Amino acid sequence: MKFWDRLGAIDRRIIYTVIGLAVIIPLVTKLTFPIRVSDTVRSAYHSIERLPAGSIVMISIDYDAASGPELQPMLIAVLRHCFKKDIKVILTGQWALGLPLGEIALNQVAAEYNKKYGVDYINIGYRPGYTALIVGIGRELRDFFSTDYKRVPIDSFAFMRRVHNYNDINLLVGLEAGATGDAWVLYAGARFGLKMFFGATGVSAPDLYPYLQAKQIEGILAGLQGAAEYETLVNEKGTGTLGMPTQSVVHGLIIIFIILGNLSYFVLRKKQK
Amino acid sequence: MILNIIGTWLAAGLTIAIFSFLYKDNPLYKFAEHLYVGVSAGFGVIYVWAFDLKPMLIDRFVSEHGVERWILLVPAILGILMLTRWTEKFAYISRLPIAFTVGIGAGLGITGSVQGFLLPQMQATLLPLTTINNVILVIGVVTTILYFYFSHEFKGASNIILRVAIVFIMVSFGASFGYTVMARISLLIGRVFFLLSDWLHII
DSSP: OHHHHHHHTOOHHHHHHHHHHHHHHHHHHTOOOOOOOOHHHHHHHHHHHTSOTTOEEEEEEEOOGGGHHHHHHHHHHHHHHHHHTTOEEEEEESOGGGHHHHHHHHHHHHHHTTOOBTTTEEEEEEOTTTHHHHHHHTTOGGGTOSBOTTSOBGGGSGGGGGOOSGGGOOEEEEEESSSHHHHIIIIIITTTOOOEEEEEOTTTHHHHHHHHHTTSSSOEEEHHHHHHHHHHHHTOOOHHHHHHHHHHHHHHHHHHHHHHHHHHHHHHHHHHO | OHHHHHHHHHHHHHHHHHHGGGTOOOHHHHHHHHHHHHHHHHHHHHHHIIIIIIIIIIHHHHHOOTHHHHTTHHHHHHHHHHGGGGOTTTGGGGHHHHHHHHHHHHHHHHHHHIIIIIHHHHHHHOOOTTSHHHHHHHHHHHHHHHHTOOSSOOOGGGHHHHHHHHHHHHHHHHHHHHHHHHHHHHHHHHHHHIIIIIITOOO
């Protein structure tokens, strides 16, 4: 019985150490597992895949560095997909602290595909206003974004001269760490009919499934797994794919801990009776 | 190049300082935590000035003419009145801009919620009960809504509605919790990947 007592009262620092090793070892040994693509991610992928060259996709950075490990790989995979298909990208965001992360990804991926700023993509930056801004862009983008991230007038870029509101944007990709996705659906989607899909953190993803079921959004990339699945579809391995074996190992370990903890609880409870 | 190296070492040091809390609370963790809060707040202030106040208020006030110029005084004054919240004597004045903000929020919120959430979700629940998925979905929605209907006490046989609802609610909580665990592990993987790849160059 001492064994079950000890099992139920393991020092949490031992658990932290075991979890830490479970994260480090698969990364260092470069363990690989096959990645199965889910329907929700495939649906999101096809919403970009069926767009012709020259279409315009708006990507909204609605996260900050705290959610970067989950959403940054998604952003890179989506940018690679867009640039592969010669789709123009407009980067914006509702979270001010996330825009620099978007800029980093944009510059990195644009260099990989020899894309030129102002010709193939633009970063129009952040403006406060949140809901009012999302509604306002439906009327005229320039009411909020007369200049880009570097204070250059957006009309000095050829492809932006034809973009005035959501009618001129083919798809929105929202990368969500909070509730901003709801605002995009409620206002840009419902009021203006803008098509969209979301990449969301694991915490935010469950709240978006009702929109998917109601066909208000095209798809969902949920967490690091969603990023890995999208990378598989785009055929470009990134941090998402590298993290999946580790994720699987740690999940298995957590399940074992939960089983052992519960076993210890029930054995001790039976002993007390 | 040198700035990149300094930045990487700084980030790695702060990451390890935060992780040191797993052993026990210590001054290194407290320093890193306070630094994060301070830098985030400072960054936010700079961003609001550089991307909101200066281009949308000050620069536009200088460049616009006529009504488009003077109308900018309205949000400027409302914004300044909001700051009276900090004073005990004049705090009542801040009710004006707060009322304005709440009014806009309510107006947008009501129309958005009805048009973007209530009606589409109701429409999506009106499904033909021809497949097992549709049956489960409709039963789940109806029983869950009835669970939160407190004007009638469900007794006897009708209590089964509440029991079914509890199963659906618990399943959704379990799914949310599972997603949350996955998210937290993903964040840990991201940080460890940074330490092993960008800092130590092991992978």
